[in-house]
Amino acid sequence: MINLPFGFTLLNSLALLGLLSLIVPLIIHLLNPNTEKTVLIGNIDLINKGKNVRVLNFRLTQWFLLILRLLIFIFITLILASLVKNNEIKHPLATHVFVSESWLTHSSLEEKDALFKQYSNDQVFLLTNDFPKLQQTKISRLPQSVALGIKPISIQSLIAELDDSNLFAERNIIYTTNQTSQQLKNKISSPQNNIEWKIKSLSKTIIQDSLVSIALFYSPSRELDFQYLKLGLQTLSKFTNFKLNISQHTTLNLESGSLELSENQSDWIFWLSDEPIHPKISELVSLGTHLFSDSTSKQETITNQVTSIKIAQFNNRFFHSLPKVDDDGSTPIWQNSNGKVALSSTPLGKGLHYQFNSRFHPKWNDLTASIKFPLILSEILTATKKLESVKQISSSEIEAYFQKNISEEKQVKATPVKTGHASYQSILIFIICLLWLTERLVSENLRIKS
Amino acid sequence: MQHFIDPKTLARINDLPLAAKTIAEGFLFGIQQSMQRGIGIEFSQYRAYEVGDAINRIDWKLFARSDRYYIREADRESEIDIWFLLDSSLSMKQSSESKAELKNKGSNWNKFKYAKYLIASLSYIAQKQGDGFGYLSLNDNQSSNNGNRFLPIGNAIRQWQKLLVSLAKTELGQFFPNVSLLQRQLENIKKPSIIFVISDFYQKNDEILNFLGKINTSLSEVVALQLTCEDELSFNYKGSVRFKDLETNQEKLVSAKEVKQNYLQELQTYQKNLQQQLTDKGISLQTLNIDKPLNEALFNYLRIRNRVSR
Numbered sequence: 001m002i003n004l005p006f007g008f009t010l011l012n013s014l015a016l017l018g019l020l021s022l023i024v025p026l027i028i029h030l031l032n033p034n035t036e037k038t039v040l041i042g043n044i045d046l047i048n049k050g051k052n053v054r055v056l057n058f059r060l061t062q063w064f065l066l067i068l069r070l071l072i073f074i075f076i077t078l079i080l081a082s083l084v085k086n087n088e089i090k091h092p093l094a095t096h097v098f099v100s101e102s103w104l105t106h107s108s109l110e111e112k113d114a115l116f117k118q119y120s121n122d123q124v125f126l127l128t129n130d131f132p133k134l135q136q137t138k139i140s141r142l143p144q145s146v147a148l149g150i151k152p153i154s155i156q157s158l159i160a161e162l163d164d165s166n167l168f169a170e171r172n173i174i175y176t177t178n179q180t181s182q183q184l185k186n187k188i189s190s191p192q193n194n195i196e197w198k199i200k201s202l203s204k205t206i207i208q209d210s211l212v213s214i215a216l217f218y219s220p221s222r223e224l225d226f227q228y229l230k231l232g233l234q235t236l237s238k239f240t241n242f243k244l245n246i247s248q249h250t251t252l253n254l255e256s257g258s259l260e261l262s263e264n265q266s267d268w269i270f271w272l273s274d275e276p277i278h279p280k281i282s283e284l285v286s287l288g289t290h291l292f293s294d295s296t297s298k299q300e301t302i303t304n305q306v307t308s309i310k311i312a313q314f315n316n317r318f319f320h321s322l323p324k325v326d327d328d329g330s331t332p333i334w335q336n337s338n339g340k341v342a343l344s345s346t347p348l349g350k351g352l353h354y355q356f357n358s359r360f361h362p363k364w365n366d367l368t369a370s371i372k373f374p375l376i377l378s379e380i381l382t383a384t385k386k387l388e389s390v391k392q393i394s395s396s397e398i399e400a401y402f403q404k405n406i407s408e409e410k411q412v413k414a415t416p417v418k419t420g421h422a423s424y425q426s427i428l429i430f431i432i433c434l435l436w437l438t439e440r441l442v443s444e445n446l447r448i449k450s
Numbered sequence: 451m452q453h454f455i456d457p458k459t460l461a462r463i464n465d466l467p468l469a470a471k472t473i474a475e476g477f478l479f480g481i482q483q484s485m486q487r488g489i490g491i492e493f494s495q496y497r498a499y500e501v502g503d504a505i506n507r508i509d510w511k512l513f514a515r516s517d518r519y520y521i522r523e524a525d526r527e528s529e530i531d532i533w534f535l536l537d538s539s540l541s542m543k544q545s546s547e548s549k550a551e552l553k554n555k556g557s558n559w560n561k562f563k564y565a566k567y568l569i570a571s572l573s574y575i576a577q578k579q580g581d582g583f584g585y586l587s588l589n590d591n592q593s594s595n596n597g598n599r600f601l602p603i604g605n606a607i608r609q610w611q612k613l614l615v616s617l618a619k620t621e622l623g624q625f626f627p628n629v630s631l632l633q634r635q636l637e638n639i640k641k642p643s644i645i646f647v648i649s650d651f652y653q654k655n656d657e658i659l660n661f662l663g664k665i666n667t668s669l670s671e672v673v674a675l676q677l678t679c680e681d682e683l684s685f686n687y688k689g690s691v692r693f694k695d696l697e698t699n700q701e702k703l704v705s706a707k708e709v710k711q712n713y714l715q716e717l718q719t720y721q722k723n724l725q726q727q728l729t730d731k732g733i734s735l736q737t738l739n740i741d742k743p744l745n746e747a748l749f750n751y752l753r754i755r756n757r758v759s760r
Binding site for chain 1: 541
């Protein structure tokens with residue numbers, strides 16, 4: 001397979017050997033008996049009295065014929081070589097619009113209306129930081145019947161997709177805020193010359209809210225888990241605009257009473273210990289802090305092990321169902337391939353308790369070995385981060401908003417994105433027929449003239 | 451007459467005497483009496499006495515030596531001189547190069563070569579007839595082989611051999627010469643003569659016609675032998691052809707098909723004018739195609755000779 005400019009591809013490169021056939025018209029041209037020859041004559045006056053001929057025309061016609069014949073062979077070779085145009089890179093629509101949850105949160109109703117009207121004929125993707133809602137969705141094109149299944153695209157998924165250039169259109173517009181733009185920009189390694197950034201500036205007070213305080217508690221036996229988690233968080237802080245204030249404590253400190261915890265000290269508490277959660281911690285959670293704890297029993301090791309956790313399958317475009325609240329009040333967030341819950345959240349007072357049925361340990365799963373480990377952590381942190389000055393809208397609200405704005409007329413059936421190759425065989429055959437006819441006409445005309 | 455050997459075939463032998471003899475003897479076979487011999491100065495041969503021969507023709511000295519009667523014979527001296535004037539300007543190099551003639555290209559057959567064979571054959575017949583003959587090459591080249599381009603009148607086989615040498619050494623010059631250059635040689639034409647002028651009769655300023663006017667006197671009969679070739683007559687060219695004049699090197703690139711008709715008309719007009727001009731001077735014109743056998747030329751020679759000698 002040979003890639004040509006302008007997205008053309010030759011599937012059968014061996015057929016290029018057919019270009020050797022170009023020798024045939026060249027030989028015909030060189031050995032043409034009608035080509036100019038010199039004749040010695042006794043009295044040129046007899047010729048001179050004859051009328052002058054348009055010899056230049058004659059020569060030009062010979063060259064024209066040669067070019068026609070060469071083109072015929074070239075096009076035949078292109079047919080044999082299966083010339084196609086690769087459609088995978090470009091979507092049929094020229095513009096893709098990505099709207100971040102952050103932008104929607106901080107925009108007025110008028111701005112949202114204007115945006116929707118402006119791009120009513122384009123594909124609009126919703127970027128969400130909500131962790132479980134992963135899959136890309138062409139919101140404006142979904143039929144009503146599947147409205148409930150809308151799953152906006154996550155930032156992380158977008159990053160992966162943009163890296164693969166699968167989501168790129170000829171023109172891409174990303175609506176976001178300065179709160180998340182840097183994080184996005186840093187992560188898009190593809191050329192960005194066809195991406196327009198519409199960044200809404202937020203006031204400093206809002207951005208400062210993205211400062212997240214994290215307290216890591218670990219027992220000495222879980223030193224390794226702690227190190228992995230800490231490294232992941234530090235990496236996240238270093239390469240994104242997340243400002244993480246990480247403090248680390250051993251559970252021993254807590255038990256000995258040497259550590260004082262206050263209500264506003266931490267947004268997040270990570271509990272990495274085989275011991276039950278300390279009452280002081282539970283107390284803080286009930287006041288609004290989020291708690292993340294992992295599996296305490298070795299028994300769950302087997303079921304939660306390895307890549308079955310769906311977060312690791314983003315690249316494969318894994319469709320994820322919307323979370324449903326279980327009877328016990330917990331909301332499943334991650335599932336493994338067996339359908340067992342890997343991560344769930346349970347309201348605990350004002351806060352949330354995230355129960356991870358595995359551990360950040362290589363022996364338990366390959367999350368820590370994944371290059372996306374820091375991003376996975378970021379999804380957890382941003383999904384529940386509190387922005388006190390602005391009311392944060394939920395994904396379900398956004399979906400409802402879009403659904404409301406899609407009138408029945410505007411709905412079109414979801415058209416599958418064309419993939420594969422567009423064949424140019426019929427066009428090439430048509431061109432060859434034209435060339436051949438022209439060649440015959442010119443050739444016959446020349447023969448009659450000479 | 452179809453048994454005549456094509457001169458182009460003979461030309462491959464590349465032996466002028468052999469080819470000329472073959473042509474001439476083949477032509478003479480059965481239609482011409484043998485050479486006239488009788489009383490004369492130039493000894494030819496002895497033959498045995500036969501009843502009826504005059505006794506005074508017996509060579510008595512030979513009788514004394516051999517005790518047999520022999521008659522001494524001499525070549526009969528002719529009253530007619532034959533002159534061969536060969537136009538050896540560069541235009542005589544023209545040959546047929548069209549597709550039909552390609553097979554003979556290797557023989558390098560052209561008007562000049564044909565003319566040499568023609569002169570050699572005619573002179574052989576002349577020698578057989580006992581006629582005196584001379585040769586003059588007509589070109590403007592003064593520097594080389596000046597001695598070979600003029601052969602004074604002579605007869606017998608030795609003269610023929612001299613003529614062959616002259617022919618072999620004759621080379622093409624550039625143009626037809628000025629008459630003044632030939633003054634000295636032309637003074638030799640005194641006796642009644644048949645003058646063969648062999649040329650393509652392509653001239654720039656009527657120089658050939660002027661020359662013919664000069665040599666066409668009451669004593670001589672001038673025969674113009676015009677050489678043409680198949681390509682020249684039928685214009686068998688195709689496609690775009692660059693024509694180059696042999697003498698002037700002037701070139702012209704044309705489409706053969708488009709100029710053909712006009713060319714043939716021009717050629718016809720040219721021939722008609724030439725014929726008219728020569729007739730006005732009392733000169734007969736015979737056109738010879740170099741791609742055909744020599745028979746026509748040889749017949750013409752005998753016809754004219756018989757008429758003149760009567």
